[in-house]
Amino acid sequence: MNKYIKYLLLIIVIGLVAYKSVYVKKLSEMKVATNEKFDAATFSKKLWDDKLPAKLGGAVDLPIFINATQANPADAFSKYTNALGIGNYRYALIKAEGVVININEDDITLQVKLDDSLMIAKLATEFVYGNAIRDASGLVDVKDFPNTMDLNNISEELNKMVRKTVLPQFKAAVKKGDKVIVSGAIEIHKEHIKWNELEIIPVQLQIVQ
Amino acid sequence: MLSCFFIQCKSNSPADKKHKVAIVVSTLNNPWFVFLANTAAEKAKALGYDAKIFDSQNNTALESDHFENIIVAGFEAILFNSTDADGSVANVLKAKAAGVPVFCMDREINSNIAATSQILSDSYSGSVAIAKYFTQQLNKKGNYVEILGIVGDNNTWARSKGFHSVVDNYPGLKMVAQQSADFDRNKAMEVMESILQAHPNIDAVFCGNDGMAMGAYQALVSSGKADKVKVFGFDGAEDVITAINENKVAATGMQFPKVMAETAAQFADEYIKGRRDFPQKIPVAVELVTFKNIQDYIAYGKK
Numbered sequence: 054m055n056k057y058i059k060y061l062l063l064i065i066v067i068g069l070v071a072y073k074s075v076y077v078k079k080l081s082e083m084k085v086a087t088n089e090k091f092d093a094a095t096f097s098k099k100l101w102d103d104k105l106p107a108k109l110g111g112a113v114d115l116p117i118f119i120n121a122t123q124a125n126p127a128d129a130f131s132k133y134t135n136a137l138g139i140g141n142y143r144y145a146l147i148k149a150e151g152v153v154i155n156i157n158e159d160d161i162t163l164q165v166k167l168d169d170s171l172m173i174a175k176l177a178t179e180f181v182y183g184n185a186i187r188d189a190s191g192l193v194d195v196k197d198f199p200n201t202m203d204l205n206n207i208s209e210e211l212n213k214m215v216r217k218t219v220l221p222q223f224k225a226a227v228k229k230g231d232k233v234i235v236s237g238a239i240e241i242h243k244e245h246i247k248w249n250e251l252e253i254i255p256v257q258l259q260i261v262q
Numbered sequence: 263m264l265s266c267f268f269i270q271c272k273s274n275s276p277a278d279k280k281h282k283v284a285i286v287v288s289t290l291n292n293p294w295f296v297f298l299a300n301t302a303a304e305k306a307k308a309l310g311y312d313a314k315i316f317d318s319q320n321n322t323a324l325e326s327d328h329f330e331n332i333i334v335a336g337f338e339a340i341l342f343n344s345t346d347a348d349g350s351v352a353n354v355l356k357a358k359a360a361g362v363p364v365f366c367m368d369r370e371i372n373s374n375i376a377a378t379s380q381i382l383s384d385s386y387s388g389s390v391a392i393a394k395y396f397t398q399q400l401n402k403k404g405n406y407v408e409i410l411g412i413v414g415d416n417n418t419w420a421r422s423k424g425f426h427s428v429v430d431n432y433p434g435l436k437m438v439a440q441q442s443a444d445f446d447r448n449k450a451m452e453v454m455e456s457i458l459q460a461h462p463n464i465d466a467v468f469c470g471n472d473g474m475a476m477g478a479y480q481a482l483v484s485s486g487k488a489d490k491v492k493v494f495g496f497d498g499a500e501d502v503i504t505a506i507n508e509n510k511v512a513a514t515g516m517q518f519p520k521v522m523a524e525t526a527a528q529f530a531d532e533y534i535k536g537r538r539d540f541p542q543k544i545p546v547a548v549e550l551v552t553f554k555n556i557q558d559y560i561a562y563g564k565k
Contacts (some may be wrong), residue, residue: 136547137545138384138544138545138546138547139381139521139525139544139545139546139547140521140546140547140549141547141548141549142547155551157400159301180394180395180397180398180428182390182391182394182427182428183387183390183391183394184387195541195543195544195545196541196542198543199374199375199542199543201370201382201384201386201543201545202419202420202423204385204545205386205387205420205423205424207428208387209427242549244558245555245558
């Protein structure tokens with residue numbers, strides 16, 4: 054009788070140890086999010102067509118933005134800029150009007166009129182990469198995208214649209230001396246603002262004769 | 263027996279008990295991760311917690327042991343730098359099941375339901391910025407080598423994909439070799455030496471971290487090619503910041519371990535005090551550092 058009790062106790066102990074030692078999880082639970090395929094191209098095209106034009110309509114004039122950052126940087130960054138992550142980079146949608154003073158291989162040098170002075174800005178015509186348009190637009194919320202690559206792909210698609218649909222026609226037509234009106238995105242390092250290195254990523258471009 | 267009971271009750275009373283936070287880091291064999299772990303511990307202590315650092319030595323099994331010990335020892339939060347994006351998920355889920363929140367620092371895990379929040383370097387965007395500068399420095403043409411980090415780590419691929427999202431648009435840029443050196447300086451030196459024998463005419467090398475960039479640079483110095491080949495890293499480690507200042511390394515992506523570690527510790531404190539609405543992932547911007555703007559930076563951050 055004692056022998057049976059001993060075996061029974063042994064089986065219970067082994068059962069308890071085994072139960073606490075092995076965890077079984079569904080593979081689908083481990084990879085729940087990776088199976089949901091996000092279509093960044095469709096999402097970005099919809100953003101580009103339906104929402105971005107209205108946002109660009111409300112873009113701040115570059116001289117106003119510069120004056121605001123010089124008067125009260127914290128207020129200006131809070132009012133006019135946006136960024137999805139933590140860090141020093143802030144992004145703004147701006148409007149600017151300038152005269153083409155140089156056409157370079159990768160960019161165009163614009164002379165932009167401020168209140169009582171002139172400034173030089175670069176208009177990117179080749180290296181349109183990064184998060185400037187996505188973040189400046191304020192149309193994408195990091196909380197909606199737990200997969201980081203989805204956010205990266207949105208930037209990629211928006212930049213691709215600039216490179217493929219906005220720039221070819223403009224580059225073919227623009228000449229030195231032309232007046233250009235641009236709406237686009239800029240990246241500002243809030244700790245080290247360098248206006249002499251300002252680069253505008255264009256979204257809308259217009260040559261005014 | 264009765265006295266033991268009272269002693270036990272006394273030691274568990276909330277007034278006397280100091281809350282504990284664990285910091286689990288992939289390796290302490292790399293100064294960047296030492297800085298990350300120490301900063302997290304300092305911030306946790308500043309917030310009033312006991313903090314203990316656990317070194318996983320790049321070993322998922324050891325990491326798993328750490329998690330089990332942490333749960334049993336009653337730590338109330340884990341500030342976590344994972345060893346493997348997939349392999350570490352089970353450990354985080356185990357902590358979650360035990361009611362211990364996990365805040366990932368720098369390295370992503372491949373689950374959106376396991377960690378309470380992931381505070382991650384925006385490696386992809388940082389590499390996009392490096393790749394743009396890389397392409398400009400090479401005038402859109404040349405042969406290059408890519409040295410990857412640990413293949414099981416998401417940062418390795420985020421950096422590689424970000425880099426290729428730019429350089430692959432320029433057919434004049436040809437990748438002659440792509441090999442992993444596990445984020446390790448010595449391995450990178452060996453890998454680079456071997457690649458240089460097969461491909462002596464290269465113009466640049468892009469490395470997934472600064473340790474590997476220094477290893478590659480050493481190999482280039484040994485072969486007499488250091489002046490010809492441009493080296494690009496990622497991290498913002500001390501020796502690379504010095505090397506950029508001396509024009510030996512072309513650029514790096516400055517990460518901010520202090521920001522990530524302090525945010526993770528802050529989040530843990532807020533969780534313990536009752537907050538529950540954390541974003542699953544928060545990107546921390548990576549900044550391009552070159553000879554032109556090196557005066558704005560110090561190792562692991564900005565001046």
